[in-house]
Amino acid sequence: MSSRDFSNDLFSINIEENAGCVVSAKVQANPLVTQKCHKEALKTVKKNVVLPGFRKGKAPDNIVESRYSTQMEQELRRLFLRASFEALSQMCDRKPLSPKAVRSSAIDTCNPVNGGSVSFLYEAFPVIPSLPWEQLSLPDPEPVKEISEEDLENGLKNVAYFFATKTPVTRPSQEGDFISLSLYVSKRGDENSTPVAIFENKYFKISEEDMTDSFKARFLNVSTGHRVEEEIGSEDIQSFLNGDLLTFTVNAVIEISSPEMDDEKARQLQAESLEDLKKKLRIQLENQAKEAQHQKRFSDAEDALAQLIDFDLPESLLQEREELLSREKLLNARLVKYCSDSELEEQKQALLEEAKADARKAVKLLFLTQKVFSEKGLSISREELQYMMDVCSRERFGGYPPKDISNEMIQELVLVARDRLTYRKAIEAISSEKKDLEVVPS
Template identity: 25%
Template sequence: MEITITDIGPSHKSIKISKSVDDVKKDYNSKMAEIKKDAVIPGFRPGKTPQRIIEKRFASAILDEMKRNYLVEGFESLTKKHNIRPLEEPKIDPNQITLDKDQEFVFELEMETHPQIDLKEDDYKGLTAEREDVQISDEELEEVLTQIRERKAEWAPVEGGKSEDKDFLICDVELLCDKDSIYKKEGVNVSVEHPFVAGIHLESKDLIGHSADGTFEKDVTIPEDFEQEDHRGKEAKLSVKVVEIKRTQLPELDDEFAKEMDAENVDDLKEKITAEIKQSKEQQLNAKVEQDLIKQLGENTKIELPESFLQKQVDASIEEQKKKLEREEKSAEEIEKEIDAEKIRSDVENQLREIFLINHIAEQQNIDVSRKEIDDYINQIARYQGGGQWPHQLRKLFEQQGMLDDIYGQLKNQKVLEFLRENAKVEVKQSEKTEKKEEKKSDKKKSDKKSDKADNKKSGSDKKKKDAKKKSKK
């Protein structure tokens, strides 16, 4: 079989797969001999059926099988021998391909392929990047501790105080329209932060500053979805009596609370939270370094992107952004103004370069993802976001939705990015917070030294005065 490859554009090739007429005849006769040997034809002994009868019955099936075999052989040769990998599966209809036993087999097609990347190991090992050091302030620690306490908080009645933002009110509510009571209910739960009363949205300020047993009124417009159609759109008066005010009560930050959080005491809890914050910040900084490295590699590596494939991705990205803006109820004019086709194309080009680079490095370094790694990832999702589903149920769902390939790609990409970072020269620089801390320490040291000098000077001066007094007395 002969394969002829011609470049007709960036990562765009014309492929010609051919088989000589002698090879076609040889293959055809070989297949025919096999069938003739085993075919059972009424009226003839096995192997004695005339050639013309065998051909009449089996020629079409033989030629169809030969076409399929030639195509398979041709594409295997493309990928394995010529290292040509199509970006998309070629759409080929064998019925549109002709094959005659007395003619050369020729099949031609065009395809866009994965770009050829001239990148050696030394080109992506030893890249340089910078990142800040990890610093955790007392304020950050206190903020996380408060968030944890808020999750454990309980609602408690407020005695003698007034309602505030984030409180919860128990109210008796009445809605009057044309002096008639059209809605009346006692013990209604109302959030000050998201006030919704009798089907009417209020503002938080309407519910702030009220005492228990206090009453307030507000003129409102009855909404169009009010249950009584006759009153929809009319002006009405909403009367609200605050029966009780409830406010979240945070648990004390003590050793007992720490033990509930699987810590030995408050100090141990703070250490554990500090470690978690540090780990989270490390992950964020590492992710930024990884993005910087792959971006740096993309900018410095020549990659010819296939135009048709690139345009498909650009069109898909534009369409996705249009749908997003439509969901936000933007007008056609606003959508046209907001969509920057040039920027989208540039972003897509960068994304594709990075994807091709990641795949290239993964191949060179034999970076792959095992089934166990995929299962571990699904187990994590099931544990934290699974909505009560078992890992095997989640895996089956992902499989049905065709998401396993996406998970594989995501994990492989992450492993390549981690490989780049682990083999890079990353300089850790002091953050602004650290620099300010160091400046404060330095200023304090200088201040302390000046104070010490002043004290020593004063001490020396006092000593001289005492000595002078002693001499004058003598």
């Protein structure tokens, strides 16, 4: 724990710093501050009262203070608390993460004549030391994957699905079929429990590439209408889903028959011939390979930056991200990888440790990328910001955002878009040549 002081003509602040970026602060204000707050409080209360013989807002100050002492006290304390928080945010180098990061605030004293004091307990922005760029360990870029004839043939098979005949069948499902599944969760034995859809009419291909072995075994050789009920033994999953019974329903078994690609079909896809389609497909696959290489380089840069330096992180952000990732990993294991309850229990500790490590990495990168963005002098253009806002808007509202979108929502979209661009640009700077990362310490 360390203690430090900050002061100006109006305020004096003492802070004590604790682990988890938790800071306790004592803000002392001189009488000029409380006098100003008292004057503003009086003005606010006067505007809202009407006394016999006086126009609204024109009653004498002493009468208003006498008759509306409770309202005056409440407004004075509100204004004084706000002024103290603003002083804390502006004067102290351990600023609160946000108003929501304040765990508690208490007005110890507040008097127009004698001044006042407020005690705060809050989470602050972390202190990040200078980044030791010379220690950055970033592997050399991997070569772009070459597109093989097998890759091209597999690509053509996927294109052929566009022309495939999709026939619902009554026979049991076979390897290579598609099945339409719905999954509901409910509370076993509860007559008032209404099943809740986890997904409906979702299509799965019965194959080793697209299904885990246990999931595939459940839905191979089953017919339309087949139902699988499965009790959830894991208390974690029960809590996440608010239920203990999973019900899978096979809505349809669909046989796929894909034709051989030829010149005629290629022309329907805006190609001159089958050979021309192959050339275009190769270009598409090469572009995908380049993007995969870029994503791998991006991921390597994230790892390198996260490992570059350690520092204390905000406790609540870390806990919030860890809880989110733990939930995702456990649900993914149970509902996507289709682990049994016993398999999930065996994997649980490893998954939770993985979530803890991933959470720490994510929160570290949140703050490190902001530091890199600042140190490197990076910038965001209006066009980039507008594009990213459009992306965020589509994610939030779909293709048609509401016409009466509020200013508050617009500000939220701006902040989210700016955060994403800041993160991306900082990581892309890391993924460039190491020699380009040398910066003058601020």
